[in-house]
Amino acid sequence: MANHYDYLIVGAGLFGAVCAYELGKKGKTCLVIDKRSHVGGNLYTELLAVTHVHRYGAHVFHTDNKKIWDYLNKFGEFNNFINAPIARYHDELYNLPFNMNTFTKLWPDVLTPADAQRRIAAEREAAKIDQPQNLQEQAISMVGTTIFEKLIKGYTEKQWGRPCTELSPAIIARLPVRYTFNNNYYHDRYQGVPVAGYTDIIEKMLAQATVRLQCDFFQQRERLTALADKIIYTGPIDQFYNYRFGVLEYRSLRFETEILNQQSFQGNAVVNYTAADVPYTRIIEHKHFYGTQQPQTVITREYPLAWQKGREPYYPINDATNNALYERYRQLADQETTVYFGGRLAQYQYLDMATVIEEALNLTATLLKNKKT
Ligand SMILES: Cc1cc2nc3c(=O)[nH]c(=O)nc-3n(C[C@H](O)[C@H](O)[C@H](O)COP(=O)(O)OP(=O)(O)OC[C@H]3O[C@@H](n4cnc5c(N)ncnc54)[C@H](O)[C@@H]3O)c2cc1C
Incomplete structure (x- = not known):
């Protein structure tokens, strides 16, 4: 040195x-x-x-x-x-970010972008939200009540450790919502x-x-x-x-990693667990980032955690x-x-x-x- x-x-x-x-x-x-x-x-x-x-x-x-x-x-x-994550709500699986694949699976009578827009608009009107004052109102005004309840509420409340009614609408202001069949999370080239x-x-x-x-x-x-x-x-x-x-x-996180003796655990790199009664927010299955075929697989569960001095500050x-x-x-x-x-x-x-x-x-x-x- x-x-x-x-x-x-x-x-x-x-x-x-x-x-x-x-x-x-x-x-x-x-x-x-x-x-x-x-x-x-x-x-x-x-x-x-x-x-x-x-x-x-x-x-x-x-x-x-x-x-x-x-x-x-x-x-x-x-x-x-x-990145094309999947959301798991109890035993239901949906594509993310919210797009026509998500909408048509949630609502079997939705077949076109116009159907989806009508459905979301009807839910927004029923909720009577004028100017969103918190994350819950912001989410409902963007994607309606059904998606909020199944795919946003539990996940977000676990992530931030607070009810959606106490969180800023800004957190999800840029949430991707698409009326095309496109599961690619990022717009980037x-x-x-x-x-x-x-x-x-x-x-x-x-x-x-x-x-x-x-x-x-x-x-x-x-x-x-x-x-x-x-x-x-x-x-x-x-x-x-x-x-x-x-x-x-900050919010902190705890990661729990496991090696499993099986080819594939969840068939996708990222699955978000959106129900409130599942303590983790995501499971990452690392091999799917690389498309490799080895007989074992490594998964990581991601648990949100309150932050205090001495814990890793994440968000x-x-x-x-x-x-x-x-x-x-x-x-x-x-x-x-x-x-x-x-x-x-x-x-x-x-x-x-x-x-x-x-x-x-x-x-x-x-x-x-x-x-x-
Ligand atoms: C869960 C999660 C997922 C993410 N996913 C993505 C993604 O998919 N795509 C993307 O673009 N970005 C992603 N990010 C963001 C990405 O992690 C950051 O952009 C990146 O890590 C920032 O790099 P950094 O050098 O600023 O910070 P860090 O990576 O945090 O590096 C700072 C370093 O400083 C060290 N340090 C701190 N204090 C001290 C000290 N007192 N003495 C010595 N060393 C110290 C720390 O140990 C650390 O190693 C994600 C972030 C998180 C939390």
Whole structure:
């Protein structure tokens, strides 16, 4: 380990890895630390029963931006996996996102887009919702009461740990609803998962950097800070400031992974369990991301969990209170001259992988333009 680095990068997730690669390419030295025992952050994949298992939930790369797609493909080959999840409500199975396949199965008398629109409009009118005030009203006004009750209510309440009447309509404002027979979840032109797993990609990005794992920034903050001229920080922003204004809230998750001695468990990569009495929200069957045929299969159940300090923060709760709190931290961060914040935890925002790459590229381009860096 060298004595001094141009950059200390806190977090070996996607944001930190892209920064390390771009800065390293231009001759900057980077020390990348992560408190976990592996690189990749939430993208981390590990080999289990000959399958690259997504340890922290299903990760499907998708973007419309050819530049970002080409950039990521430099680090590894992607397959043409298309995300077409299934919803299971008790013993009923439906296609997601909501589309004509869903509507015709739910309502046998619905045969055309006009039939489906009429049916949903009738349910919306019966519910007498003018201006949706909460997630429940927003959902009913978009897809009617039947779909809300069977496919949204239980899933969403498990996911967020609150009744739909207490959740913001904004959470599902961009819910895809289609009047075509199209199960492709994302609209994006470029989609897939890396055939050799995400960890392989992150390792290639980090090849030039010095990487230290199981190294928590806050356990040796002064020593680590002294090791570099500048810091790129991708951890929780409130923790960086010692929670001085208060704690930002998250939802957490628990993953339970099992290897099964059978060819296929559910026949699809992602099945959402939408009934309230099933404690998990999703089961991922990893081999279906890759279309492989081995005799065993690996499944992961995803259980939503209340978050508290010490548990992994997954989904920021971007309500008015938390957003206002984040804004106060962001103002502090803006005043820093040698620390740069980026990634989902430092920005307190759910960010897709493509956005993370774009933002890391923007940050490093700015840093490299500045002659002083
Ligand atoms: C369940 C789930 C499913 C998702 N599915 C998709 C998907 O299908 N498609 C998609 O595009 N995006 C998806 N995402 C989003 C994707 O995970 C993020 O875009 C990506 O992980 C963000 O990368 P990051 O580097 O910002 O954060 P992270 O991956 O969280 O990396 C931050 C790293 O910082 C480390 N760290 C934090 N604090 C410290 C500290 N004090 N000291 C040292 N290290 C520290 C953490 O251990 C972590 O490794 C999903 C997210 C979740 C939660």
